[in-house]
Amino acid sequence: MSNDVWHVALEPGTTKMQDVILARIDVNDIQTISYLLSAKRPKFKLLETAQGGFLLMYGGEYKRPFPSIMIWRVAERDGENIIKDMRPEDAWIVEHVWREWLMPEATDAEYVPPKGFLLVVRKQSTQV
Numbered sequence: 001m002s003n004d005v006w007h008v009a010l011e012p013g014t015t016k017m018q019d020v021i022l023a024r025i026d027v028n029d030i031q032t033i034s035y036l037l038s039a040k041r042p043k044f045k046l047l048e049t050a051q052g053g054f055l056l057m058y059g060g061e062y063k064r065p066f067p068s069i070m071i072w073r074v075a076e077r078d079g080e081n082i083i084k085d086m087r088p089e090d091a092w093i094v095e096h097v098w099r100e101w102l103m104p105e106a107t108d109a110e111y112v113p114p115k116g117f118l119l120v121v122r123k124q125s126t127q128v
Helices: 030-037 092-102
Strands: 002-011 022-025 042-049 053-058 068-077 080-084 117-120
Touching: 002 092, 022 030, 022 092, 030 053, 030 068, 053 080, 053 092, 068 092
Parallel strands: 022 117
Antiparallel strands: 002 022, 002 068, 042 053, 053 068, 068 080
8 A cells, every 4th residue: 555755855965955755655665765765775763753653764874864764654553553644734844854864963054944845646557
């Protein structure tokens, strides 16, 4: 089952956020996730916040600052973590990820939010 995920990264050579990429991907599609993260070994971390849970995926071969992060919403149900779609009201997490994952620990850079969200649609092939 695929869910809406956000892919966040910086504009090359700057501390400004690129437009957030919104894609519909299965959390188990490691090939696509690896491609988007430019990573051979994707890793993840569960992040619990007052606004809910999130699954952050990143390249295991990188260290902070990471080149990009993928963000899924997570909800617990019957003791299991269930992947959910990201929602517009989750936009606050982009700044958190910028500060804690995309920037070096000691930075005085000012957060510049993304200008928008880009929807990526994967074309399905059909056979006749």
